[in-house]
Amino acid sequence: xxxxxxxxxxxxxxxxxxxxxxxxxxxxxxxxxxxxxxxxxxxxxxxxxxxxxxxxxxxxxxxxxxxxxxxxxxxxxxxxxxxxxxxxxxxxxxxxxxxxxxxxxxxxxxxxxxxxxxxxxxxxxxxxxxxxxxxxxxxxxxxxxxxxxxxxxxxxxxxxxxxxxxxxxxxxxxxxxxxxxxxxxxxxxxxxxxxxxxxxxxxxxxxxxxxxxxxxxxxxxxxxxxxxxxxxxxxxxxxxxx
Amino acid sequence: xxxxxxxxxxxxxxxxxxxxxxxxxxxxxxxxxxxxxxxxxxxxxxxxxxxxxxxxxxxxxxxxxxxxxxxxxxxxxxxxxxxxxxxxxxxxxxxxxxxxxxxxxxxxxxxxxxxxxxxxxxxxxxxxxxxxxxxxxxxxxxxxxxxxxxxxxxxxxxxxxxxxxxxxxxxxxxxxxxxxxxxxxxxxxxxxxxxxxxxxxxxxxxxxxxxxxxxxxxxxxxxxxxxxxxxxxxxxxxx
Numbered sequence: 001x002x003x004x005x006x007x008x009x010x011x012x013x014x015x016x017x018x019x020x021x022x023x024x025x026x027x028x029x030x031x032x033x034x035x036x037x038x039x040x041x042x043x044x045x046x047x048x049x050x051x052x053x054x055x056x057x058x059x060x061x062x063x064x065x066x067x068x069x070x071x072x073x074x075x076x077x078x079x080x081x082x083x084x085x086x087x088x089x090x091x092x093x094x095x096x097x098x099x100x101x102x103x104x105x106x107x108x109x110x111x112x113x114x115x116x117x118x119x120x121x122x123x124x125x126x127x128x129x130x131x132x133x134x135x136x137x138x139x140x141x142x143x144x145x146x147x148x149x150x151x152x153x154x155x156x157x158x159x160x161x162x163x164x165x166x167x168x169x170x171x172x173x174x175x176x177x178x179x180x181x182x183x184x185x186x187x188x189x190x191x192x193x194x195x196x197x198x199x200x201x202x203x204x205x206x207x208x209x210x211x212x213x214x215x216x217x218x219x220x221x222x223x224x225x226x227x228x229x230x231x232x233x234x235x236x237x238x239x240x241x242x
Numbered sequence: 243x244x245x246x247x248x249x250x251x252x253x254x255x256x257x258x259x260x261x262x263x264x265x266x267x268x269x270x271x272x273x274x275x276x277x278x279x280x281x282x283x284x285x286x287x288x289x290x291x292x293x294x295x296x297x298x299x300x301x302x303x304x305x306x307x308x309x310x311x312x313x314x315x316x317x318x319x320x321x322x323x324x325x326x327x328x329x330x331x332x333x334x335x336x337x338x339x340x341x342x343x344x345x346x347x348x349x350x351x352x353x354x355x356x357x358x359x360x361x362x363x364x365x366x367x368x369x370x371x372x373x374x375x376x377x378x379x380x381x382x383x384x385x386x387x388x389x390x391x392x393x394x395x396x397x398x399x400x401x402x403x404x405x406x407x408x409x410x411x412x413x414x415x416x417x418x419x420x421x422x423x424x425x426x427x428x429x430x431x432x433x434x435x436x437x438x439x440x441x442x443x444x445x446x447x448x449x450x451x452x453x454x455x456x457x458x459x460x461x462x463x464x465x466x467x468x469x470x471x472x473x474x475x476x477x478x479x480x481x
Contacts, residue, residue: 089393
């Protein structure tokens, strides 16, 4: 479904991604991890064209993201994205947050958009908060709404950019629960996270990045039980043994 | 000080009608200029933040020209110089056939000048919106225009209501410069009353009180707007 072929990216002279290649099959859950600054967030932002790449090719469901003149808005509306800081529209109620792109991008009639929004809010346990504004809610609640907002677009795949790293510890679980459920339903997911418990539980594969390059790309069990590279062993020992 | 106070002069029919007429022109010039300023100021302010470099350059040039030339000089240029610089037919039309030439010129000059100041506030407001929000809108498939329309502008206009209030007050005060091109607005009428009656203190006190009242009403209107558009729990304190 998601094909990343030999992509490289520079910010000025600084190379952030070096010749990254990987695939995510339909229904597959891939966790991307690595030390900060390793390029993992940049990698998934390239998948929906939020960040341009200078070399290589990315295609999603057969559509080339990196082609010149690619219809990115149409493509993006089919890929859900969840951000570290939620990025809910602060001037809109929760319900309007879920309806905006449905109505303006997918051109759904109002009633249909509201019905879809209410159904998804119920699913993430936020049905009672539809009329509230984002800043009246906790981080965990906001992130669950952000997930619902992406799901309202009926995406073919979901990208998560450190969805729990801005949350208080006790709120991480409520967000991960939603994500686990989503994974078990067969959603194609690329998740940048440090939550290794989540990775072990639902990921089919783990990609480990360092210095803008993909160092390991392996089945989850194999990655945790015997990581090949020294860098990944070191990383795992630091985040698992505490 | 030997001064014969005579507040009654303000209520003599002739002078009272001058004050009322001056008040009317001040309000008309200021509000008309404000409408122009909001529309052009918003467009130019947005233009300074768009990805297209040429559009950004044009808008930045507009701001630098209109913000940096004194308003009085701009009034003179529009009134005295522009008709001479235009093709002859147009110049003649501006000088002979344009209805209320002083009023129209004052509105254009004040409107375009104020627009340059509003543009800077709109730009600052847009740049205050966290970049992640437009990334989110983009990621959901909204076009650049839709991102501005539904996300960036609604948030940034709320943020800039307080500085816009100052600008709204300034447009009323700046409208007094229209007297230099012959528009009989409030200041001009007060001056005229002073000259006719030699009651300068009373005449300019009347003008002062009227300007202060206009400012108070304008401030209250903007506060109502601010309260009405406030985002629950977002910027500023809860009412």
